[in-house]
Amino acid sequence: MSHIKDYIEANKQRFLDELFELLRFPSVSADSKYKSDVLKTADYIAEKLKVAGADNVEVCPTAGNPIVYGEKIIDPTKPTVLVYGHYDVQPPEPLELWHTPPFEPTVRDGKIFARGACDDKGQMYMHIKAFEVMQQTSGLPCNIKFMIEGEEEVGSENLDVFVKANREKLAADVILISDTAMISLETPSLETGLRGLSYLEVEVVGPNRDLHSGVYGGAVANPATILAKMIASLHDENNHITIPGFYDDVIELSAEEREALNQAPFNEDEYKKDLGVEELWGEKGYTSIERTGIRPTLEVNGIWGGYIGEGAKTVLPSKASAKISMRLVPNQQSAVITSLFQKHFESLAPKYVKVKVTPHHGGEPAVTPTDSTAYKAAEKAIEEAFGKAPIPCRGGGSIPIVALFEKELGLKTVLMGFGLDSDNLHSPNEKYDIANYFKGIETIPLFHKYYAELSK
Amino acid sequence: MSHIKDYIEANKQRFLDELFELLRFPSVSADSKYKSDVLKTADYIAEKLKVAGADNVEVCPTAGNPIVYGEKIIDPTKPTVLVYGHYDVQPPEPLELWHTPPFEPTVRDGKIFARGACDDKGQMYMHIKAFEVMQQTSGLPCNIKFMIEGEEEVGSENLDVFVKANREKLAADVILISDTAMISLETPSLETGLRGLSYLEVEVVGPNRDLHSGVYGGAVANPATILAKMIASLHDENNHITIPGFYDDVIELSAEEREALNQAPFNEDEYKKDLGVEELWGEKGYTSIERTGIRPTLEVNGIWGGYIGEGAKTVLPSKASAKISMRLVPNQQSAVITSLFQKHFESLAPKYVKVKVTPHHGGEPAVTPTDSTAYKAAEKAIEEAFGKAPIPCRGGGSIPIVALFEKELGLKTVLMGFGLDSDNLHSPNEKYDIANYFKGIETIPLFHKYYAELSK
Numbered sequence: 001m002s003h004i005k006d007y008i009e010a011n012k013q014r015f016l017d018e019l020f021e022l023l024r025f026p027s028v029s030a031d032s033k034y035k036s037d038v039l040k041t042a043d044y045i046a047e048k049l050k051v052a053g054a055d056n057v058e059v060c061p062t063a064g065n066p067i068v069y070g071e072k073i074i075d076p077t078k079p080t081v082l083v084y085g086h087y088d089v090q091p092p093e094p095l096e097l098w099h100t101p102p103f104e105p106t107v108r109d110g111k112i113f114a115r116g117a118c119d120d121k122g123q124m125y126m127h128i129k130a131f132e133v134m135q136q137t138s139g140l141p142c143n144i145k146f147m148i149e150g151e152e153e154v155g156s157e158n159l160d161v162f163v164k165a166n167r168e169k170l171a172a173d174v175i176l177i178s179d180t181a182m183i184s185l186e187t188p189s190l191e192t193g194l195r196g197l198s199y200l201e202v203e204v205v206g207p208n209r210d211l212h213s214g215v216y217g218g219a220v221a222n223p224a225t226i227l228a229k230m231i232a233s234l235h236d237e238n239n240h241i242t243i244p245g246f247y248d249d250v251i252e253l254s255a256e257e258r259e260a261l262n263q264a265p266f267n268e269d270e271y272k273k274d275l276g277v278e279e280l281w282g283e284k285g286y287t288s289i290e291r292t293g294i295r296p297t298l299e300v301n302g303i304w305g306g307y308i309g310e311g312a313k314t315v316l317p318s319k320a321s322a323k324i325s326m327r328l329v330p331n332q333q334s335a336v337i338t339s340l341f342q343k344h345f346e347s348l349a350p351k352y353v354k355v356k357v358t359p360h361h362g363g364e365p366a367v368t369p370t371d372s373t374a375y376k377a378a379e380k381a382i383e384e385a386f387g388k389a390p391i392p393c394r395g396g397g398s399i400p401i402v403a404l405f406e407k408e409l410g411l412k413t414v415l416m417g418f419g420l421d422s423d424n425l426h427s428p429n430e431k432y433d434i435a436n437y438f439k440g441i442e443t444i445p446l447f448h449k450y451y452a453e454l455s456k
Numbered sequence: 457m458s459h460i461k462d463y464i465e466a467n468k469q470r471f472l473d474e475l476f477e478l479l480r481f482p483s484v485s486a487d488s489k490y491k492s493d494v495l496k497t498a499d500y501i502a503e504k505l506k507v508a509g510a511d512n513v514e515v516c517p518t519a520g521n522p523i524v525y526g527e528k529i530i531d532p533t534k535p536t537v538l539v540y541g542h543y544d545v546q547p548p549e550p551l552e553l554w555h556t557p558p559f560e561p562t563v564r565d566g567k568i569f570a571r572g573a574c575d576d577k578g579q580m581y582m583h584i585k586a587f588e589v590m591q592q593t594s595g596l597p598c599n600i601k602f603m604i605e606g607e608e609e610v611g612s613e614n615l616d617v618f619v620k621a622n623r624e625k626l627a628a629d630v631i632l633i634s635d636t637a638m639i640s641l642e643t644p645s646l647e648t649g650l651r652g653l654s655y656l657e658v659e660v661v662g663p664n665r666d667l668h669s670g671v672y673g674g675a676v677a678n679p680a681t682i683l684a685k686m687i688a689s690l691h692d693e694n695n696h697i698t699i700p701g702f703y704d705d706v707i708e709l710s711a712e713e714r715e716a717l718n719q720a721p722f723n724e725d726e727y728k729k730d731l732g733v734e735e736l737w738g739e740k741g742y743t744s745i746e747r748t749g750i751r752p753t754l755e756v757n758g759i760w761g762g763y764i765g766e767g768a769k770t771v772l773p774s775k776a777s778a779k780i781s782m783r784l785v786p787n788q789q790s791a792v793i794t795s796l797f798q799k800h801f802e803s804l805a806p807k808y809v810k811v812k813v814t815p816h817h818g819g820e821p822a823v824t825p826t827d828s829t830a831y832k833a834a835e836k837a838i839e840e841a842f843g844k845a846p847i848p849c850r851g852g853g854s855i856p857i858v859a860l861f862e863k864e865l866g867l868k869t870v871l872m873g874f875g876l877d878s879d880n881l882h883s884p885n886e887k888y889d890i891a892n893y894f895k896g897i898e899t900i901p902l903f904h905k906y907y908a909e910l911s912k
Contacts, residue, residue: 030767091769097665154767181671195670199768208732209553210883214651214783214853215637218753219744221737224778225691225756231681232688276664279807281677288675297674300681301771302762307779311486311610312655312816313547314781314854315757315882322680323763325770327673351735360768397670398770426771427666 003137004445008438015441016112016434018048019125022087023105023114029065029088029154038150041087042066045128045148052132054146062158065150069169072131073143079455080143081448082172082411084401085124085179086152089116090426097428110434117432118423123178124148126418126437130444138445141452145172149401152179155199155361156400163408173455174374175405176447178440180395180417185435187265188386190378191395191415194402195296196328196365198338202345203321203356204230210306211316221352224305224320230348230355231322234298238284241298241326243344249331253294262289264393274422293394296337297327323360327396334362334400363400366413373454374414380454381446382416385439397425416447459593460901464894471897472568472890474504475581478543479561479570485521485544485610494606497543498522501584501604508588510602518614521606525625528587529599535911536599537830537904538628538867540857541580541635542608545572546882553884566890573888574879579634580604582874582893586900594901597908601628605857608635611655611817612856619864629911630830631861632903634896636851636873641891643721644842646834647851647871649749650858652784652821654794655757658801659777659812660686666762667772677808680761680776686804686811687778690754694740697754697782699800705787709750718745720849730878749850752793753783779816783854790818790856819856822869829910830870836910837902838872841895853881872903 008015027041028034042059045068050057054070065088073080092102092115100106105114112122127146134140147170149159163170180191206223207216236242253261266289272280282291291297305320307313328337342357349355369375370392382390395415402413418440424430464471483497484490498515501524506513510526521544529536548558548571556562561570568578583602590596603626605615619626636647662679663672692698709717722745728736738747747753761776763769784793798813805811825831826848838846851871858869874896880886 030769031765090771091763091765091767093763093765093769094666153769197670197770199770206733209880209885210550211731212853212881212883213753213755213757213781214653214851215877215881216731216748217755217783217852218747218751219736219738220731220733221735222755224759225687228684228687228756228759231684235681275667275672275676277662277676277808279677280675281806281808282675291674292672295674297669299669299673299678299770299772300684300762300776301669301769302764302773303680303684303776304760304764306756306758307547307549308758308760308777309487309547309549311547312779312781313486313549313609313757313882314653314655314755315546316755317758320756320759321764323768325669325768327670350737352733352737395670396673397668421671424665425668425671426769427668429665 004133005442007133007137008441015129019122020105022121022125023116024103026103027088027150028091029151030091038065038088042068042150045087048128049146052128053135054131060162062162064158067150067159067162068148069146071145072140074140078142079452080145080172081451082145082147082170082175083127084175084177085127085148086120086150087124087148088150088153089121090153094428099429111431112434113429113431115430117430118419119425119430120152120179122432122437123418123440126178126440127444129441133441134445134448141449145170155363157361159401160404163404167409170409172411175411175413177399177413177415178417179399180397180415181419181421181423182417183265183391184420185386185439187391188382188388189391189393190382191417192370192392193330193367193394194365195396195398196332196334196403197325197363197398197400198328198334198341199325199360199362200338200341201321201323201358201360203319205319205354206352207318210318213314213316217316220316222316223353224317226350226353227305227320227322230345231300233348239282241296243340245340246337249333250296250329251331258290261293261394262287264289264391292396294329296329296332299325301325327398328365330365330367332365334364338362363398364403366402366406368413368415372412374412374451377447377451377454378414378416380450381443384446385443460589461898463589463593464897471585475578476561478577478581479572480559482559483544483606484547485607486547494521494544498524498606501543504584505602508584509591510587516618518618520614523606523615523618524604525602527601528596530596534598535908536601536628537907538601538603538626538631539583540631540633541583541604542576542606543580543604544606544609545575545577546609550884555885567887568890569885569887571886573886574875575881575886576608576635578888578893579874579896582634582896583900585897589897590901590904597905601626611819613817615857616860619860623865626865628867631867631869633855633869633871634873635855636853636871637875637877637879638873639721639847640876641842641895643847644838644844645847645849646838647873648826648848649786649823649850650821651852651854652788652790652859653781653819653854653856654784654790654797655781655816655818656794656797657777657779657814657816659775661775661810662808663774666774669770669772673772676772678772679809680773682806682809683761683776683778686801687756689804695738697752699796701796702793705789706752706785707787714746717749717850718743720745720847748852750785752785752788755781757781783852784821786821786823788821790820794818819854820859822858822862824869824871828868830868830907833903833907833910834870834872836906837899840902841899
């Protein structure tokens with residue numbers, strides 16, 4: 001397929017320029033002030049799909065952000081791959097930690113720095129460019145459908161309705177997603193599972209107004225202190241989560257499965273050095289790979305209360321809040337865990353305070369089979385492009401769509417991600433290596449080729 | 457002294473208008489963006505002192521905000537009262553909870569709502585108006601000096617240097633301060649002690665950047681969770697403070713002293729209702745009056761970390777912070793407690809994180825004698841103005857100057873406050889009752905009269 005490589009080489013700068021244009025839209029789905037940018041991003045994707053040669057391109061309205069659809073049916077008897085991606089991004093905050101502006105993509109050391117560079121604009125756009133490449137060179141070996149949504153970072157709340165209402169339009173044989181990481185270009189890997197998510201916001205309310213901490217301090221419960229105590233109690237001394245029933249549905253892996261998982265290269269010293277920590281943390285009895293792959297977790301994503309400005313204010317705050325999320329593993333259900341958390345957290349509240357727990361969004365964990373035609377096609381494609389077969393790995397993140405697709409469309413997913421764990425997803429200075437972007441564009445046509453061949 | 461009352465009555469509106477003008481300056485000392493407003497406030501005070509008849513009025517520069525000085529020496533053989541007050545105010549945040557703008561004084565139900573209405577602009581300005589009243593009617597019965605500072609809310613850091621450098625200028629027989637509360641106009645009281653203060657900021661740092669909570673969650677310590685655990689451990693199950701040595705210097709009151717203290721009227725049901733809490737909280741073995749008066753406390757004044765914007769962000773934050781302050785009781789020393797806290801908090805930090813503790817400011821606790829000439833003069837003044845003798849009470853707040861004055865100038869203080877605990881000091885909707893403002897202006901000349909008489 002050297003003509004594919006030639007075409008990529010010849011269009012390299014344009015492929016980058018188009019991605020940069022896409023990255024300049026601040027399409028933050030969590031914050032309603034970016035709504036008009038989100039809509040412009042959807043239009044841009046639709047336009048690029050059309051130009052690349054997709055038919056029936058639509059910006060489909062939902063109750064939230066629109067979903068961009070497009071397709072190319074070359075032959076109804078051939079297999080169909082449904083490519084999923086998302087054009088929304090995480091909020092860029094804290095802004096002061098970015099070395100260059102989050103929505104002005106900047107190249108340093110062969111890496112594109114921008115919010116969404118990897119998650120998921122960079123990875124999603126590879127598919128549109130790979131589609132163009134195939135159209136302009138070898139032609140498509142199978143049918144391809146695109147469904148690019150704008151609410152992945154806020155729980156894909158309206159995708160559910162869209163999928164249910166468009167079963168026929170979305171009919172396919174497999175889902176292909178590039179929204180995960182591989183170990184490295186030298187050690188390619190394929191994710192075979194994703195964690196689910198329960199995300200909640202909690203508020204602890206004490207007195208009906210902020211109080212003078214001298215006049216009232218000592219006689220009235222401080223909601224920030226109470227919240228700290230409640231959060232502190234959510235992990236025991238072995239860092240197990242203390243919510244009753246939390247682990248009930250977790251399927252323990254066999255010793256063999258765990259051993260296989262721990263074969264993936266993991267250098268603890270490098271990991272610590274990269275993160276700047278002296279010691280790792282985690283649930284007793286599990287390795288770091290297991291802690292991020294096959295074990296459920298509970299994290300405080302944000303906490304706030306009282307005076308957080310410059311200087312000192314001697315206030316006993318009226319309330320304190322936190323955003324808390326849990327990553328779930330196969331067989332745990334987001335709605336069940338959300339409800340267990342809610343019940344437990346409310347039960348922790350002493351009479352001094354009132355507690356409000358508001359679920360944000362959730363997603364189900366998923367496992368992708370390694371014995372499917374599609375997985376084998378991905379394996380072959382990566383082996384050909386990288387010169388090395390990929391290692392199967394469990395991913396720690398969540399893409400709720402994977403479980404949703406299986407349930408609603410009966411389809412399995414292939415997670416062919418080209419990101420790196422060090423891409424600073426959801427963090428300041430998110431980046432995507434230019435080499436990975438082009439390696440992805442090169443690998444995707446191989447996937448479609450082998451998937452069509454192996455499906456015969 | 458009916459001519460005094462007549463003069464007040466005749467100038468009522470102007471006395472209010474002038475205070476309103478003073479309240480319109482956003483003289484927030486904690487936030488450097490208000491610096492120019494702070495300076496304008498000092499100038500306004502100086503101008504008003506001059507107009508009221510004070511001599512040698514000066515806006516004295518310091519390393520921070522200036523101190524306004526003025527005096528009227530009628531006869532060097534007569535006693536001298538040094539009036540202390542402050543023109544700086546607490547930050548107005550959270551702004552959304554104010555019913556009317558914090559720096560646009562608004563009258564509702566006979567109360568002036570504005571930041572600083574009570575603490576301390578309203579109470580401090582009573583002294584300037586009482587001075588005018590005496591000048592225009594009976595004349596001064598003793599010498600009066602004014603020292604009005606602009607950094608009380610941030611720890612009076614530069615007052616120390618000023619006092620040491622101006623011992624002669626500040627020479628007096630007693631300090632008079634109105635910056636505390638009384639029980640009510642129907643049950644007047646006089647504070648006989650104040651708590652000291654240690655104020656610190658703590659920062660817990662985990663990984664060197666915000667991380668994706670899915671990719672890293674479970675394997676890396678979350679600084680928000682660790683901070684919560686550290687804060688949670690600062691009180692034991694009886695709400696005693698767990699810092700080693702914290703109570704070592706506390707002098708326990710005798711059973712008789714405690715009984716006397718608990719004679720002050722306190723209606724628990726009304727207190728709870730006013731605060732909107734179902735149950736009170738506090739150190740086991742002490743009443744609410746004791747908890748806020750004679751016991752040291754530890755409060756979280758602010759806490760923050762991670763994503764605190766709208767919606768959901770699945771981030772494992774790089775760091776989390778808190779502002780923590782302790783109120784101290786007689787014989788505890790601010791510097792000692794600050795150092796004990798710092799040592800203990802640092803020792804709590806597990807190896808997963810780094811902890812930084814930054815002391816903000818402190819102040820010493822103080823007890824004022826009830827057998828002094830000045831205290832008796834205050835008692836008589838209040839009895840005459842209110843028709844009832846004041847109850848002696850221990851105040852929970854801190855005015856570091858009280859201990860400083862005793863140490864540097866050898867002077868005792870009389871805390872003749874006219875505020876109410878319900879004045880929302882340091883909170884949204886701070887207020888000061890117009891009735892208390894004028895009652896103060898009426899009582900202060902009586903204090904000077906009786907102090908001069910009793911000093912003979």
